[in-house]
Amino acid sequence: MTVAARKSTAKAKTSPKLTYHGVTIQSPPGRSRFTPEQIRKAVKAAIAKNPNALSAGK
Amino acid sequence: MPSRPASEPAPARSVFINCPFDETYEPLLRAACFTIMACGLTPRCALDFSDSGSVRLTEIVRLITRCERSIHDISRVELDAASGLPRFNMPLELGADLGLRLEGPKAQRRRKTLILDSAKHRYDISLSDISGLDIEAHGSDPTRVIKAVRDWLNANRGEGPVFPGAKAIAEDFAALDAYVPQIARELRLDPHDELPHADFLFVVAQALPLIEQARRDKGSP
Numbered sequence: 001m002t003v004a005a006r007k008s009t010a011k012a013k014t015s016p017k018l019t020y021h022g023v024t025i026q027s028p029p030g031r032s033r034f035t036p037e038q039i040r041k042a043v044k045a046a047i048a049k050n051p052n053a054l055s056a057g058k
Numbered sequence: 059m060p061s062r063p064a065s066e067p068a069p070a071r072s073v074f075i076n077c078p079f080d081e082t083y084e085p086l087l088r089a090a091c092f093t094i095m096a097c098g099l100t101p102r103c104a105l106d107f108s109d110s111g112s113v114r115l116t117e118i119v120r121l122i123t124r125c126e127r128s129i130h131d132i133s134r135v136e137l138d139a140a141s142g143l144p145r146f147n148m149p150l151e152l153g154a155d156l157g158l159r160l161e162g163p164k165a166q167r168r169r170k171t172l173i174l175d176s177a178k179h180r181y182d183i184s185l186s187d188i189s190g191l192d193i194e195a196h197g198s199d200p201t202r203v204i205k206a207v208r209d210w211l212n213a214n215r216g217e218g219p220v221f222p223g224a225k226a227i228a229e230d231f232a233a234l235d236a237y238v239p240q241i242a243r244e245l246r247l248d249p250h251d252e253l254p255h256a257d258f259l260f261v262v263a264q265a266l267p268l269i270e271q272a273r274r275d276k277g278s279p
Contacts, residue, residue, distance in 0.1 A: 020266035021222040023098040026071055028259035029106045034245055039257075040264045042244035046237040047272050053236035054273060056229075 066124065067100040073211075074125035075103040076118075076151040077174075078134050085235075088258060089200035090129060092231045093207040095262050097221040099127070105255040119154050123162075126169060127214065128155050129207065133176035133198070135184055149185060156188075172210045174203065204228045230269045234262070241265075 018025040032039065047053070073094045077087055091101040102125050104113040122128060130152040135144050152173065158166040173188060175181055178195040181188055194206035205224040212221045241261060242253060253261060 018263055018267050020096055020098075020270055021226070022219060023096065023221065025095055025263050025266055026067060026098060026100045028095070028256070028263055029067060029100060029102055030256040030259070032257045032260035034257065034260065036260070036264060038245065039241075039260055040268070042241045043237065043261065043265045043268050045244045046240035047268060049240055050237060051272075051276070053233045054269070054276060054278070056232040056236045 067102070069124050069126045071098070072100050072102050072125035072127070074122050074128040074155075075101055075131075076128065076148055076155075077103070077131040078148075079103075079105060083131075083134070085200050086131070086196065086198065086203050087255075088235075089203040089231055090207050091259060092234065092262055093204045093224075093227050094211070095259070096227045096230070096266055097208065097211045097215075099211065101259065103255075109254060115150070115154070118151055119158075122151070122155050123158065123166060127171075127211070128169065129172045129174060129210075130155065131174040131196075132181065132185065133174065133196070152188070170210075170214045172207070174206060200231065201228045204231060230266070230273075233269055234265050237265070 034042075075087065075090055075094075077083060077090070079087070087103075094101040102121055104118060104121075106121070107113050107117060130148060132148050132152065135146070135149060137144055152171075155169065155171055159169040159171065160167075171191060173181070173191055173193040174196055175193060176195065176198055180195075181193060192210060194202075194210070196202040196206055204227050208221060208224040208227055215221060238253060238261075247253070
């Protein structure tokens with residue numbers, strides 16, 4: 001594997017592309033107190049614990 | 059390590075927001091930020107620099123020049139009960155933006171600007187010179203903010219696929235709003251410790267695909 005390919009693989013591992021209905025989500029400005037993984041886990045847990053929220057606003 | 063962007067967002071993908079930063083306005087600001095991120099763009103505002111949003115005008119103008127699109131909410135240009143005077147910070151920043159668009163450097167003249175107000179044609183009385191620009195009324199309703207912002211971004215998206223619809227974005231925003239207290243608990247925050255603006259944006263970035271996936275799993279995309 002070339003150096004460029006290794007760098008590309010490492011980048012892909014650290015920042016997976018987030019998409020929403022086919023649109024690529026940009027990184028927010030500033031910084032959070034939490035890691036993306038901590039936030040992702042918190043959001044997943046909140047969705048699992050409150051499935052009825054998907055009906056909110058309908 | 060805390061989340062941190064690799065570099066400043068590109069101007070072509072950045073949307074400047076000029077609005078109040080108080081508790082009453084927060085649902086509208088969050089609705090606008092959620093919509094901008096759902097459309098693949100980055101919301102920028104004075105809260106990027108300061109939790110209170112108190113930033114010098116020079117920094118605000120610099121930030122405006124780094125965003126090709128701007129949203130200005132002038133709904134709070136009203137008489138303050140205590141002083142009997144209106145606050146003019148938002149019209150001032152709108153004026154700076156329009157000055158760049160009209161007579162600024164060439165790169166700034168293709169700027170796109172959306173003006174939001176609480177009611178239709180209210181500006182006719184206080185700021186009639188802006189007639190002819192893109193102006194939408196939101197009635198202090200987050201769903202109307204989402205529709206106004208999404209439709210304006212979509213109309214000015216240039217080439218590329220159509221952005222997600224306003225109804226879908228509004229439903230997903232309502233779902234996230236219901237999840238936020240639990241998300242705060244999962245992050246071990248106290249109930250009274252609201253998610254600050256920066257944390258909220260990072261939550262939105264992670265939540266958009268997860269909510270889309272949850273709807274798909276439920277059979278209702």
